[in-house]
Amino acid sequence: MIKTAVSKFVLGTSTAYDTELPRQCPICSGFGAPTVTNKQNIQKRGISEFMAILEFYCHACDTCFYGIYDFHLPTDKSALFGRLLITIPNALNTPLPEFVQTVSPRAAKLYEGAENALSHGYEDLSGTGFRNAMEILMVDYGLKVIGIEESKLLNKQKGRKLKDLFHLIKEVLPTVQLQNSADVVRILGNDYTHYYVEYSDKDIKILKRYLDIMITMLEGDYMSRYPEYKRKE
């Protein structure tokens, strides 16, 4: 996903609503604020809610790209809010650090699948997938890198089944920072997975952000366990 920031934009006489505007170009990945050059409403649901296509001009690569928006009234606000659903062309996927593929090819594949689901608008599927990727990566990391014994992670009453994610996070991850990040992914991921939702304002961007933070921290741990250069004894 590209980076966005909420601000008002002015275009001709159109009213300026709070809108998730791109801060990155999906074509060249360049950072900055593209200019809004056109806006076309594509579907009206009523007086105040509609879908729209915004056209953006990227100053870095001299190219236009588009964003499909859902302008709706948030439950707690009286003013419309423009949510970016997808950009055309679609945002570039985040490259995963190499260690993920090495330690857990299954997690790497899940992450990639969740990201693709998200870029096609399947938010629930993506939230479930990111949560799943987190669990698999964490367990693989615990077993293969940290060297935790498998028996410690098993739920003794249930044969060869792992403990639930709530307990696994504390059992496997060595720092509070890692545990906290994994908990954000678990809590929001549960809302995308289960029938009843605990947080009505769940946000896939926050979930993915914390998964990325967790992966970055694990990368640091991995690289310092296996340094590219070592002191000679």
Ligand SMILES: [Zn+2]
């Ligand atoms: Zn660009």
